[in-house]
Amino acid sequence: MTLKDHELLASGERKISWAWRYMPVLKELKARHQAERPLEGRKLACCLHLEAKTACLLLALKDLGAQVFAAGSNPLSTQDDVCAALRERGVTVHSRRGMTADEYVENLRRCLMEGPDFIIDDGADMVYVLHSEMPHLLKDLKGGCEETTTGIKRLKAMHREGFLKIPMIAVNDALSKYLFDNRYGTGQSVWDAISRLTNRIVAGSTVVVVGYGWCGKGVARRAQGLGARVVVTEVDPHKALEAHMDGFSVMPLLEAAKVGDFFITVTGNTRVIRSEHFSVMKDGAILANAGHFDVEVCIPDLEALSRSVEESRPNVRSYRMEDGRELHLLAEGRLVNLAGGDGHPVEIMDLSFSSQLLSALFLVDNPMAPGVYPMPLQLDEEIARLKLSSLGIAIDRLTEEQRLYLESFRE
Amino acid sequence: MTLKDHELLASGERKISWAWRYMPVLKELKARHQAERPLEGRKLACCLHLEAKTACLLLALKDLGAQVFAAGSNPLSTQDDVCAALRERGVTVHSRRGMTADEYVENLRRCLMEGPDFIIDDGADMVYVLHSEMPHLLKDLKGGCEETTTGIKRLKAMHREGFLKIPMIAVNDALSKYLFDNRYGTGQSVWDAISRLTNRIVAGSTVVVVGYGWCGKGVARRAQGLGARVVVTEVDPHKALEAHMDGFSVMPLLEAAKVGDFFITVTGNTRVIRSEHFSVMKDGAILANAGHFDVEVCIPDLEALSRSVEESRPNVRSYRMEDGRELHLLAEGRLVNLAGGDGHPVEIMDLSFSSQLLSALFLVDNPMAPGVYPMPLQLDEEIARLKLSSLGIAIDRLTEEQRLYLESFRE
Amino acid sequence: MTLKDHELLASGERKISWAWRYMPVLKELKARHQAERPLEGRKLACCLHLEAKTACLLLALKDLGAQVFAAGSNPLSTQDDVCAALRERGVTVHSRRGMTADEYVENLRRCLMEGPDFIIDDGADMVYVLHSEMPHLLKDLKGGCEETTTGIKRLKAMHREGFLKIPMIAVNDALSKYLFDNRYGTGQSVWDAISRLTNRIVAGSTVVVVGYGWCGKGVARRAQGLGARVVVTEVDPHKALEAHMDGFSVMPLLEAAKVGDFFITVTGNTRVIRSEHFSVMKDGAILANAGHFDVEVCIPDLEALSRSVEESRPNVRSYRMEDGRELHLLAEGRLVNLAGGDGHPVEIMDLSFSSQLLSALFLVDNPMAPGVYPMPLQLDEEIARLKLSSLGIAIDRLTEEQRLYLESFRE
Amino acid sequence: MTLKDHELLASGERKISWAWRYMPVLKELKARHQAERPLEGRKLACCLHLEAKTACLLLALKDLGAQVFAAGSNPLSTQDDVCAALRERGVTVHSRRGMTADEYVENLRRCLMEGPDFIIDDGADMVYVLHSEMPHLLKDLKGGCEETTTGIKRLKAMHREGFLKIPMIAVNDALSKYLFDNRYGTGQSVWDAISRLTNRIVAGSTVVVVGYGWCGKGVARRAQGLGARVVVTEVDPHKALEAHMDGFSVMPLLEAAKVGDFFITVTGNTRVIRSEHFSVMKDGAILANAGHFDVEVCIPDLEALSRSVEESRPNVRSYRMEDGRELHLLAEGRLVNLAGGDGHPVEIMDLSFSSQLLSALFLVDNPMAPGVYPMPLQLDEEIARLKLSSLGIAIDRLTEEQRLYLESFRE
Secondary structure, three states: OOHHHHHHHHHHHHHHHHHHHOOHHHHHHHHHHOOOOOOOOOEEEEEEOOOHHHHHHHHHHHHOOOEEEEEEOOOOOOOHHHHHHHHHOOOEEEOOOOOOHHHHHHHHHHHHOOOOOEEEEOOOHHHHHHHHHOHHHHHHOOEEEEOOHHHHHHHHHHHHOOOOOOEEEEHHHOHHHHOOHHHHHHHHHHHHHHHHHHOOOOOOOEEEEEOOOHHHHHHHHHHHHOOOEEEEEOOOHHHHHHHHHOOOEEOOHHHHHHHOOEEEEOOOOOOOEOHHHHOOOOOOEEEEEOOOOOOOEOHHHHHHHEEEEEEEEOOEEEEEEOOOOEEEEEHHHOEHHHHOOOOOOHHHHHHHHHHHHHHHHHHHHOOOOOEEEOOOHHHHHHHHHHHHHHOOOOOOOOOHHHHHHHHOOOO | OOHHHHHHHHHHHHHHHHHHHOOHHHHHHHHHHOOOOOOOOOEEEEEEOOOHHHHHHHHHHHHOOOEEEEEEOOOOOOOHHHHHHHHHOOOEEEOOOOOOHHHHHHHHHHHHOOOOOEEEEOOOHHHHHHHHHOHHHHHHOOEEEEOOHHHHHHHHHHHHOOOOOOEEEEHHHOHHHHOOHHHHHHHHHHHHHHHHHHOOOOOOOEEEEEOOOHHHHHHHHHHHHOOOEEEEEOOOHHHHHHHHHOOOEEOOHHHHHHHOOEEEEOOOOOOOEOHHHHOOOOOOEEEEEOOOOOOOEOHHHHHHHEEEEEEEEOOEEEEEEOOOOEEEEEHHHOEHHHHOOOOOOHHHHHHHHHHHHHHHHHHHHOOOOOEEEOOOHHHHHHHHHHHHHHOOOOOOOOOHHHHHHHHOOOO | OOHHHHHHHHHHHHHHHHHHHOOHHHHHHHHHHOOOOOOOOOEEEEEEOOOHHHHHHHHHHHHOOOEEEEEEOOOOOOOHHHHHHHHHOOOEEEOOOOOOHHHHHHHHHHHHOOOOOEEEEOOOHHHHHHHHHOHHHHHHOOEEEEOOHHHHHHHHHHHHOOOOOOEEEEHHHOHHHHOOHHHHHHHHHHHHHHHHHHOOOOOOOEEEEEOOOHHHHHHHHHHHHOOOEEEEEOOOHHHHHHHHHOOOEEOOHHHHHHHOOEEEEOOOOOOOEOHHHHOOOOOOOEEEEOOOOOOOEOHHHHHHHEEEEEEEEOOEEEEEEOOOOEEEEEHHHOEHHHHOOOOOOHHHHHHHHHHHHHHHHHHHHOOOOOEEEOOOHHHHHHHHHHHHHHOOOOOOOOOHHHHHHHHOOOO | OOHHHHHHHHHHHHHHHHHHHOOHHHHHHHHHHOOOOOOOOOEEEEEEOOOHHHHHHHHHHHHOOOEEEEEEOOOOOOOHHHHHHHHHOOOEEEOOOOOOHHHHHHHHHHHHOOOOOEEEEOOOHHHHHHHHHOHHHHHHOOEEEEOOHHHHHHHHHHHHOOOOOOEEEEHHHOHHHHOOHHHHHHHHHHHHHHHHHHOOOOOOOEEEEEOOOHHHHHHHHHHHHOOOEEEEEOOOHHHHHHHHHOOOEEOOHHHHHHHOOEEEEOOOOOOOEOHHHHOOOOOOEEEEEOOOOOOOEOHHHHHHHEEEEEEEEOOEEEEEEOOOOEEEEEHHHOEHHHHOOOOOOHHHHHHHHHHHHHHHHHHHHOOOOOEEEOOOHHHHHHHHHHHHHHOOOOOOOOOHHHHHHHHOOOO
């Protein structure tokens, strides 16, 4: 091992050890199940953002008995030092920061070729590759879990078309996940990343949030909390009206494009900000994406309109338009909080990954038909209760009288 | 007509005319359907808060052809001047401010005895009286709409037990209703009422919000917006965790009771604040209820603990405890925003009552089996679109490419 | 005494008794000084908003020995029931709700004719009448206190021109006053009054705050807290920039006039909203003033532009423009929180009036030359400490080492 | 020049070029004065945080004719790549990241030995060294500017004791500086740094802000905007009461120490968090300082209480207490936003450094006696106007009638 390897490993170890400190729910779940080793002999293939919090999940799965094979879900979210530490501790890792698109798919294949019993996916690419390229593996696969809104949307489309052959638990839709991860996690980490990448003031600026789903709500709220004027664009009339009532300005993106200082896409859709919008933006505007894939800010359009491109700061690509204006794209249009920062705060991933862990354990004991399933409410509540308990927070219980009152329609 | 009657009528007319100015969606819907008079010959029995915005709904229903029979849903929310104006315009009204509990039920019966085709209910008491006392009327009844969370909870219980014999549309669960009415409507109007009843400062005070559903979220958010420190109590672990992550303190009510300056119940449950809590409250604490029934703050317990009671200000009853402390109950523990103020802001009721109107029209054309039904999404979206349009707000549309992308799982 | 008089008196007593409950600082100061009666034999002439909190101040002054003569500072802020209760308790009151401009001045004269030793003024009208009409009284007058920003601005102008012949303490500029009264007091009470006068939703509306001084900051912050989009107009570049950085939109009033749903003037200036602005406002806009005099919204211009005027709701005057648009003026353009509500929350006036009380006591013992003086910092801090103590809040003290460190420039 | 030197230089150039894009006021001021070169032949010694925005100021000063000698004001805020770029462009720089305390003072001396005409200081160390070690240079020195609250406090102490022999402009006290830099700048950058150093969630956490001056207000407001519960500790009763009314919890630090997840000191004092507080903190608490010197969190006390120390993450030092608890100190207790991040956002420093530039130009033309002077209001307003203009924001002007009204006391 070279000196540099040693340093890399030490850095990864420190990061994992730091995260572990602030993941009390995962820690408690691991402690509860460690003796019985419920995943003994099981193979787990994962496609996840390979940074410190994920490492804590993978190591917990391993400590419960599983053999873990991990691929990175994004070339810019993979942290090489964390991968080094995972390998040292016995997890098989196929990824590197900056991997190409081809390498990315090849890494998925390598994990799948191990013949996993279970899958944990983030965006449904692993499930897709599995079904389209390695259908022979399907029969032995017990099922999997999916982490993201985008992944679940895809899984449901697969299921609708009869393409999906395994049961998948929609971990994203667990209350312990989407109520927290998508709002508080994305909300804070997007601004953390934008601040560190640009060193610009948010107070007084005009922030355009494209999409007012759970993630968009989180991003908009934090922008307001940092002193911005927030503009929301939407395609759904109720979400548009909610944004209006939340005190934000609502308008079509073509209008918003003219006034924004920062643009953040959180739609789960494609080609959301494109030529017509770039053409009317102010000089110096910042473009960031917090949706799953790097297709929301249309980079080909941006390139077509530019006479030159420059790396102005690390992870900031500045496109000089023909008319002299500059537009700055953060983190290559990939998930800005992961590619330009450390991703969600630790405590948030404690909830999300505890949901993953409990869902995986549930799959072991409960064979199911192909389909997309919610995480059982009882497990979901267990996570919330463990989290409250770790915070030292007690809550009320219904009295028997109240329980009966709620069930009755008589006065 | 005496001079006082004239004044009453004029006052009611002015209130209705004021509200009508700010109800563009209801206005537009009425205009659209007025020529065809789709409710011609139909009898409508309603149990609603009889104030100006409700009057606008009732008059719109009448203008679409219906014969309208209205009972007040709460003795303190009934405004006599508005009732006078309704009667003048041909609506049959059975209610008066300050009516007794017996009168209240008798008023429901009177409306029902007309043999209505449809019902609009607020809390499900009219539906309950109908089923338990006048089952012979059920066979001619086409169905009804329910306005509140509490009412829907009761209807579902009735349906579960096979008691419900008509189709009811859960208007409360429409996006155009609960996303707005329960958060922004309750949020603002509760504080408007508390301020006017007490003239006390909210900034710097400790506000205890009991229940963190949609209404509780609205009340808590506005309390924070007014500068309070907010304490939330809950029985549901996810809602408790949400409140915690929203920056509020979460604790059992018995702890919260010791620190609160204002207590607002929004649970839909019974005997929520009771002896054990009153016993530890600070001198001067304010008690208000924003849940449907006047059972959340347990008045019998309050009376049992008091050595004297006094009306300190209009609608403020001060209970002097044996140990000298005073606790002040607002609006007799009834819905404080309606009993102590003018209820929800006009624009909010424009959305809620437009949902009622469209649901009623839907029932006319679509006979359904007994049960509790959601309002059709298409109607729900229509309301949001009309509201946005009245505000001059345009929103984006998906491109064809984007529509396909959302439906596909292939990259 | 007629039955109506009895009821009036009882109502006034209840209001005063309610306020007294929540004025711990004034209560404590009164208790401290009551035995020595430091104002024995002194005559005090006051021009103040004659409602319950003011009554508590006047009664406290009386209990410390003073003979109190009170005039109302605004025809719409005078509450007749409170005046009745004050008279019953021995305060001489010259005012009535709805008094004319002539009566107003005549009431000031009546108080002054008693030959006061001290004055408490609100807007400097009493001081002005005294100097311009009754200069013979000046030689025996020990001095006075002024409550408002506007009054102090006028007193300083008087002093600049050599017109002022008595010492006046600028109570408004005390930290215990302007930091709290002008922000939290005005902030909350303006919205309380607007809500009750209009029953309109603030969330989602566009609120134009004209002037971003301490009062304007309070009004803007609460508007945001209630969910509004806030527009600020200013003449001062730093205040404009502060508003921008606080996340508000800044523009000239002529632009703001086109987009506002609510307009609130808090400038201390004259003819601020006038013809040119009324001409471009939206139908249904609400006009309210929270500055001292009723000249900020230019009523003559409004009348000149209207083809009809109507009282749409109590205290709401609706001006129908020639082109059909309606603009609604609240509380005749007078201080909306006092004329349309109960004025500042009780706890706020506890601080402001405790400042008045301590300033009055200070004047008794400390004769001063004519001029405008700050309230002594020591008294100012005493009030803050008493308030904290009444809340049960302890704060830190500097260590000796820290005290020396702060005074030194050596490291 | 080695490859590494080339890379360092390029990196510094990129950072400076990025900052320059977002400093429109400084850019405009430079453009206005560049032709006349008002600083031709003048020597300027500066002690400042040597990062990109400062570089823009130094280069602007150079472009106006000055010879610039710069020392870094903090070992952890000095960025070596920026220094390289400054040197390349002709600024004399004495600093390096990680310099020792001795080197720091030696660097100040080196700049002073050049015999400057003017000084720009940050914390008053350069002025102190000048007076105490090199008094012979004083007679030729025209004066200087001071950037910080702490520096001005020290300069005033020097002046009080007759120690100060030159005129110093208190740039910190300019409206264009302290209203923006200390609130919005510190507010955002402190949280940016804490997030990137710890990857922890702010929402739901308890943040203890020690000191509620302008900086503390900014830090507290952003903490709330990020979803924290905020606790404030103070020694001043009015500031404590403000914090209470702003909705924060106020308590002595010894109480706050038990409940905080994050502690941020912004007092300008010494030994603020010390043994007694460390002893009761929760395991995992984060300690950060945003005050000028690294004495607010008492590191000797922390070391005395620890059984081991570890670098858990870059710039995070973890002290393991005897009882097993860990406390994590960020950035060695130095200004966390500068030592752990990139300092204030660019646009903020545009205002602060434009104030420095105009103050320096003012000193050239206006010789003054020793003392501490405010920046002339006219210059201060000019900066605000230029900033508004760069944002495309127009504001209102007083009419002649209004101007007269404000000056008059007659109605």
